[in-house]
Amino acid sequence: xxxxxxxxxxxxxxxxxxxxxxxxxxxxxxAVKVDEKKEAVRACLPGVNCGACGYTGCDGxxxxxxxxxxxxxxxIPGADAVAKKLAEVLGVExxxxxxxxxxxxxxxxxxxxxxxxxxxxxxxxxxxxxxxxGTGKCSFGCLGFGDCKAVCKSNAICIEDGIAHVSTTLCIxxxxxxxxxxxxxxxxxxxxxxxxxxxxxxxxxxxxxxECVSGCIGCKKCEKLCPEQAIVVRDNLAEVDSQKCTGCxxxxxxxPVGCIKVGSFLGAHK
Amino acid sequence: MFKTLIVILMSxxxxxxxxxxxxxxxxxxxxxxxxxxxxxxxxxxVIFVMLVSTAVTYxxxxxxxxxxxxxxxxxxxxxxxxxxxxxxxxxxxKKFIPSLHRSLGIYLPLITTNCAVLGVTIQNITxxxxxxxxxxxSLGCGLGFLLAMVLFSGVRSRIENCDAPECFKGLPATLIxxxxxxxxxxxxxxxxxxxxx
Numbered sequence: 001x002x003x004x005x006x007x008x009x010x011x012x013x014x015x016x017x018x019x020x021x022x023x024x025x026x027x028x029x030x031a032v033k034v035d036e037k038k039e040a041v042r043a044c045l046p047g048v049n050c051g052a053c054g055y056t057g058c059d060g061x062x063x064x065x066x067x068x069x070x071x072x073x074x075x076i077p078g079a080d081a082v083a084k085k086l087a088e089v090l091g092v093e094x095x096x097x098x099x100x101x102x103x104x105x106x107x108x109x110x111x112x113x114x115x116x117x118x119x120x121x122x123x124x125x126x127x128x129x130x131x132x133x134g135t136g137k138c139s140f141g142c143l144g145f146g147d148c149k150a151v152c153k154s155n156a157i158c159i160e161d162g163i164a165h166v167s168t169t170l171c172i173x174x175x176x177x178x179x180x181x182x183x184x185x186x187x188x189x190x191x192x193x194x195x196x197x198x199x200x201x202x203x204x205x206x207x208x209x210x211e212c213v214s215g216c217i218g219c220k221k222c223e224k225l226c227p228e229q230a231i232v233v234r235d236n237l238a239e240v241d242s243q244k245c246t247g248c249x250x251x252x253x254x255x256p257v258g259c260i261k262v263g264s265f266l267g268a269h270k
Numbered sequence: 271m272f273k274t275l276i277v278i279l280m281s282x283x284x285x286x287x288x289x290x291x292x293x294x295x296x297x298x299x300x301x302x303x304x305x306x307x308x309x310x311x312x313x314x315x316v317i318f319v320m321l322v323s324t325a326v327t328y329x330x331x332x333x334x335x336x337x338x339x340x341x342x343x344x345x346x347x348x349x350x351x352x353x354x355x356x357x358x359x360x361x362x363x364k365k366f367i368p369s370l371h372r373s374l375g376i377y378l379p380l381i382t383t384n385c386a387v388l389g390v391t392i393q394n395i396t397x398x399x400x401x402x403x404x405x406x407x408s409l410g411c412g413l414g415f416l417l418a419m420v421l422f423s424g425v426r427s428r429i430e431n432c433d434a435p436e437c438f439k440g441l442p443a444t445l446i447x448x449x450x451x452x453x454x455x456x457x458x459x460x461x462x463x464x465x466x467x
Contacts, residue, residue, distance in 0.1 A: 011340055012347060015347055015351065020354075030364070030365035031365075032365055
């Protein structure tokens with residue numbers, strides 16, 4: 001009886017021992033050298049894998065940094081804090097990160113514009129856009145199904161009155177929503193921007209007026225009034241140069257449709 | 271001989287499908303079947319691990335456990351060996367084929383103690399297969415797992431786009447779909463044996 005038990009114990013522990021020895025030997029002889037510098041660099045990065053740096057996720061950026069192919073200021077979600085850490089680890093000079101925020105260039109909420117069709121399909125912007133360019137009268141505007149909201153990792157986007165709004169204080173500027181929007185009306189702008197045009201419609205004024213009461217009609221009033229020449233109407237749509245703009249607000253006060261807004265759009269880093 | 275092997279292969283892919291008929295390996299079936307590429311990766315890893323673990327556990331059963339009359343230790347010894355084996359494979363892959371390790375790497379630890387893998391190795395012994403038959407049966411089970419994963423990932427992507435009632439969204443709808451897919455596989459019962467009759 002005792003003999004049987006001993007045999008069983010011996011067999012199981014023998015097999016266990018063999019497995020253990022083989023694994024120990026394997027991990028000793030086949031250990032892959034991990035680049036310590038790369039590990040350290042990777043630890044500095046936020047790990048959102050957003051691709052804002054232009055590399056395939058944080059691992060790709062870390063590899064490029066170690067090789068010396070990349071600047072330390074490319075991580076927009078990490079901002080200055082990460083750039084400083086990276087500069088320290090790599091022993092290079094710190095360069096300032098241009099922090100960015102995402103802006104949805106559309107003001108066509110349910111009070112300003114109407115739907116041209118009743119849509120009953122897959123409830124994503126990408127799907128709705130495939131059917132005659134979406135449900136709204138304005139073919140440039142936000143569809144409001146929230147593809148951007150679905151990809152946002154910092155919960156900075158909400159859908160209100162049928163269009164997407166970015167809460168800039170939560171936005172880390174990763175640009176995932178920019179890539180998700182089938183209408184391409186979300187853009188990443190330097191967060192020092194003070195004046196934003198909430199419209200993307202490049203139709204002529206009369207057409208815009210029929211589609212949406214908040215749309216930019218390209219009247220050039222803002223262009224004429226701006227003391228800094230920071231706002232230009234191009235293809236029937238006002239565009240702001242954030243470098244020149246002082247945020248005086250003259251354009252916003254005089255815009256006949258009220259699609260220009262002045263304020264602070266500082267992102268989550270500030 | 272050749273006919274027997276074909277019957278074993280076909281019956282383990284279709285009739286005795288480990289996921290859909292025996293309900294083993296449900297965890298990865300529900301967990302990793304969200305996207306087609308992940309499902310394929312997991313399925314291929316499972317085929318690989320099933321083959322290797324059968325190749326190792328079969329001799330252990332025949333030459334160690336049966337010789338010493340320790341058949342009752344089958345489960346614990348097999349778990350021990352398979353777990354160690356998968357770890358070993360992971361180390362080897364990491365060293366020699368890093369690209370394969372990157373694509374299979376995350377799935378390998380998941381398979382370490384997967385019940386489908388243990389189930390295949392034990393079932394091969396219970397069915398009294400010889401070594402070649404065991405290997406074919408493992409290949410078939412792995413292919414069956416891959417088939418189930420790929421089919422179900424397709425079903426799942428359709429469910430994701432459906433406007434299901436709120437209480438059914440997510441896992442409930444997935445489980446109902448899984449049961450329907452599994453029902454459809456019962457249609458294969460009795461087919462394979464008659465194929466070569």
